[in-house]
Amino acid sequence: MLKSLFHTQLTLGFAQAGIASVLALAVVLLARRRNIHLESDAAIALLRGIVQIVAVGSILALLLKSPRWTSVFLLTGMIIAAGSISAKRAKNIPGARKVSTYSIAAGAGLVTAVMTWAGVIDTAITSLIPVGSMIIANAMNTNGLALNRFRSEVLAHAGEIETALALGAAPEHTVASYAESSIHASLIPAIDNLRSLGIVWIPGLMTGMLLSGADPLYAAIYQFVVIAMILASSGLTSLLSTMMIRNHAFSAAEQLVLKSSG
Amino acid sequence: MSVAQQTASGAVVLRTEHLGRSVGDISVVAGISLDVYHGEMLGIVGASGSGKSSLLRLLNRLDEPTSGTVFLDGQDYRQFSPRELRRRVGMVTQRPFLFPGNVAGNIRFGPLQRGEVVADEDIARLLERVGLPGFAGREVANLSGGEQQRVSLARALANRPDILLLDEPTSALDEQAKMGVEQLICSLVKDTSLTCVMVTHDRDQARRMCDRVALLEAGRLIQFGKPAEVLGA
Ligand SMILES: Nc1ncnc2c1ncn2[C@@H]1O[C@H](COP(=O)(O)OP(=O)(O)OP(=O)(O)O)[C@@H](O)[C@H]1O
Ligand SMILES: [Mg+2]
Numbered sequence: 001m002l003k004s005l006f007h008t009q010l011t012l013g014f015a016q017a018g019i020a021s022v023l024a025l026a027v028v029l030l031a032r033r034r035n036i037h038l039e040s041d042a043a044i045a046l047l048r049g050i051v052q053i054v055a056v057g058s059i060l061a062l063l064l065k066s067p068r069w070t071s072v073f074l075l076t077g078m079i080i081a082a083g084s085i086s087a088k089r090a091k092n093i094p095g096a097r098k099v100s101t102y103s104i105a106a107g108a109g110l111v112t113a114v115m116t117w118a119g120v121i122d123t124a125i126t127s128l129i130p131v132g133s134m135i136i137a138n139a140m141n142t143n144g145l146a147l148n149r150f151r152s153e154v155l156a157h158a159g160e161i162e163t164a165l166a167l168g169a170a171p172e173h174t175v176a177s178y179a180e181s182s183i184h185a186s187l188i189p190a191i192d193n194l195r196s197l198g199i200v201w202i203p204g205l206m207t208g209m210l211l212s213g214a215d216p217l218y219a220a221i222y223q224f225v226v227i228a229m230i231l232a233s234s235g236l237t238s239l240l241s242t243m244m245i246r247n248h249a250f251s252a253a254e255q256l257v258l259k260s261s262g
Numbered sequence: 263m264s265v266a267q268q269t270a271s272g273a274v275v276l277r278t279e280h281l282g283r284s285v286g287d288i289s290v291v292a293g294i295s296l297d298v299y300h301g302e303m304l305g306i307v308g309a310s311g312s313g314k315s316s317l318l319r320l321l322n323r324l325d326e327p328t329s330g331t332v333f334l335d336g337q338d339y340r341q342f343s344p345r346e347l348r349r350r351v352g353m354v355t356q357r358p359f360l361f362p363g364n365v366a367g368n369i370r371f372g373p374l375q376r377g378e379v380v381a382d383e384d385i386a387r388l389l390e391r392v393g394l395p396g397f398a399g400r401e402v403a404n405l406s407g408g409e410q411q412r413v414s415l416a417r418a419l420a421n422r423p424d425i426l427l428l429d430e431p432t433s434a435l436d437e438q439a440k441m442g443v444e445q446l447i448c449s450l451v452k453d454t455s456l457t458c459v460m461v462t463h464d465r466d467q468a469r470r471m472c473d474r475v476a477l478l479e480a481g482r483l484i485q486f487g488k489p490a491e492v493l494g495a
Contacts, residue, residue, distance in 0.1 A: 162324055163359040167372040167421060168349040253326055254344040 021046050063125055071128045075112065078136045079105045086144035090151050090245065093258055099244040100143050107237030108132075108139040111229055120225060130205065131226060135233050138190065142234035143241045146186035150242055153178035154249055154258050161256050171250040179242040186238040190231045197227055272300035275457050276351075276425055280330035281320055282481075290316040292481040293330065298425070301455040303448070305462060305472030305489070313481040314461040318427050321459065322351040335424075345375070352423030356430040358414035360402040365389070365413050368402060372421035380420055392416045393446060408439030412446065419450070428460040432467070444471060465493050 002019075006012040028042045063070065083101025090096035112132045115121045121131050154161065154175060164174040197203075198220065205226055209219035249258040276298040283291045291313045298304050306314045319325045321332060323344055332339045339347055349372070360368050369388060370380045382398070389397050392412040397405075402413065411431060418426060431447065432440040448471055451458050462468050468475050468489055475492040477485040485492045 159355075159357060159359045160361070163353075163355065164361075164371070165344075166322055166324060166348050166353040167417065168345045168375045169371075170345070170375065173375070251326065253323060253340075255324055255326060 017050060021050075060129075063129070066125065068123050068125060068128075071125050071132070074129060075109075075132045075136065078133055079108060082108075082136050082140035082143075086140045086147065089144035090147035093147070093151060093245060093248050095248045096147060096245065099241050099248065100140075100147065103143055103237045103241035103244065104136065104139045106240055107143075107233045107235075108136045110236065111135060111233035115229055120229070130208075131229075134205065134226060135230055138230040139233050139237040142186045142190060142238045145189070146182045146238040146242050147245060149182040149185045150175075150178060150245055151258065153181060154256075155260050158256060158259055165254060165256065171254050171256075172246050175246055175249060179246055182242050183235075183238050187231070187235060190227075190234045194227050194231060197224060203227070272302070274298065275300045275335060276321070276459070277333040277336075278321070278330065279333065281317070281327055281332060282329035283316060283320055283325060284328045289481050291320060291327075294476075294478075294483045295330075296476055296483065296486060298457060298459060300457055301451070302473045303451050303458045303460060303471055305460055305468040305475040306478060307462060307465060307468050307475055307493070308478035310463065312478040314463075314478055315429050316481070317478065318353070318429050318459065318461055321425075321427055322348050322353050324353075349376070349421050350423055351425045351427060352418040352421055353427040354411075354414050354418050354429070354431050356434050358410040360405075360410055360413055360417075363402065364398070365394070365400050365402060365405075365416075366398040368413055368417045369398075369420045371417060384420075388416045388420060391419070391450070393442065406439070408435050408442060411435060411439070411443050415443075415446065415450075423456075425457045425459065428458060430461055430463065433463065447471070469493055 002012060002015055006015050024042065024046060028038045031038050063074075080101060082104050084097055086104070087097035087100040090100070112121065112128075112135055116123060116128065121128055157178065161174045165171065193203075203223055203226075206219045206223040209222065210216060249256065251257050274297045277296070279295050280293045281291060281295070282289065282293050294317060296304075306317060308314050316325065320327050323332075323339065334342065334347065334350065342350070361371060366382075366385050369385050373380050385398050386395075389395055392415050394409060394412050394416070397409070397413070402410065405413065411434075415431075428447065432443050435443060444467065447458065447460070450456050460471065462471075472489055474487060475485075475489045476483055477492050
């Protein structure tokens with residue numbers, strides 16, 4: 001119905017966005033009748049959402065015309081942003097930001113580089129940027145989970161850790177089991193994604209490939225490839241970040257400094 | 263300290279000099295200077311929050327002093343690696359924090375950090391010493407509070423420390439277990455001429471157990487001497 005009224009893709013898009021918004025606002029009005037007031041929040045969120053996504057779309061449209069090497073800068077920028085975002089999960093561990101940035105850069109960067117070199121990821125911006133950003137975003141989440149878990153394990157076990165130190169144990173040895181459980185816990189989402197692939201969810205990338213007319217079987221296999229790369233980069237990231245953050249929990253004189261009071 | 267007094271009570275093994283620690287603008291331990299003689303039981307008493315535990319944690323460098331220092335056998339303790347220092351200055355805390363597993367595993371822990379394996383006979387002897395004969399294979403989770411505290415003592419002793427720091431070692435125990443552990447500590451000090459620094463908030467316990475007592479108030483050392491002098495009769 002809409003397609004016969006709007007002839008360019010852009011006007012069609014705005015019309016579709018308008019209809020989706022009307023539906024959302026209708027639900028808001030329904031809620032209002034039950035005395036739940038979402039109107040201002042929802043209106044702002046909708047407006048904000050369309051502005052942000054149109055901005056990103058415009059940038060992408062520009063980027064598609066830029067040379068391939070620009071993606072290196074973009075991905076680097078994403079890694080730096082990801083490092084500082086997930087460092088917040090490790091509040092009051094000194095050096096968390098550096099640790100996060102290095103781990104994400106090594107984990108996501110290495111996997112993206114090797115896979116691009118091997119021809120698994122195409123060097124075209126349209127492929128490298130979305131796949132690379134998925135790998136970085138997942139490495140960021142894993143890193144945040146690992147640091148957060150490590151921090152709470154150490155805070156909860158300060159007594160055991162200091163007892164081991166007082167018996168002459170090496171600092172890294174006193175937190176080894178907490179580092180290990182942090183790595184395990186941080187990889188649960190990535191592993192569950194692999195396990196539930198296609199059964200519980202059909203991820204965005206595959207949806208996109210299907211929408212743009214790719215062979216469904218190839219789209220399916222490539223989706224597996226992406227999720228497997230995500231597992232590899234997340235695993236590497238969380239291994240590195242827990243290994244590095246371990247040392248930041250202690251002072252040079254082998255005292256536990258990561259404690260709830262400090 | 264006079265020479266006569268030193269020879270009477272043995273050599274100074276541990277000395278703190280203007281030892282202090284501030285956290286932010288709070289001074290938790292303020293310029294404490296005291297000597298600990300070989301083989302003595304030194305008590306640290308004071309109200310809750312007076313800095314007893316904080317002082318003890320400076321002695322094995324679990325916390326870093328912000329002023330002054332500690333001498334171990336006449337040497338500034340920063341000259342030792344933290345691990346060597348902590349082997350020589352052992353610690354037992356109010357809660358035992360035993361590691362999951364059995365009793366023997368806990369006792370082996372300290373020496374194992376230096377690659378030494380404690381022989382089964384030595385474990386049996388240590389357990390007998392702390393009043394837990396035949397406990398080597400017992401799971402720590404199934405032990406009573408008093409038994410756990412004895413394991414914690416045996417674990418610290420397995421490192422063959424020169425000095426043992428005790429932070430309210432009996433305050434989490436009931437009356438009967440407390441008396442047992444108290445007697446055990448006294449006999450260890452007497453028989454093996456172990457040097458002990460013990461924190462307690464229990465003045466009667468300090469009178470019963472200690473050769474000398476240091477009284478703290480707001481992080482400062484306000485009195486130091488024989489229990490009867492410091493705590494009254
Ligand atoms: N890391 C820290 N940051 C801020 N204040 C601290 C810190 N450690 C200790 N304190 C403060 O220093 C004071 C002394 O604490 P400490 O635990 O040494 O007392 P205590 O004499 O052992 O008391 P208790 O008998 O209750 O065990 C307390 O007021 C405590 O709140
Ligand atoms: Mg205390």
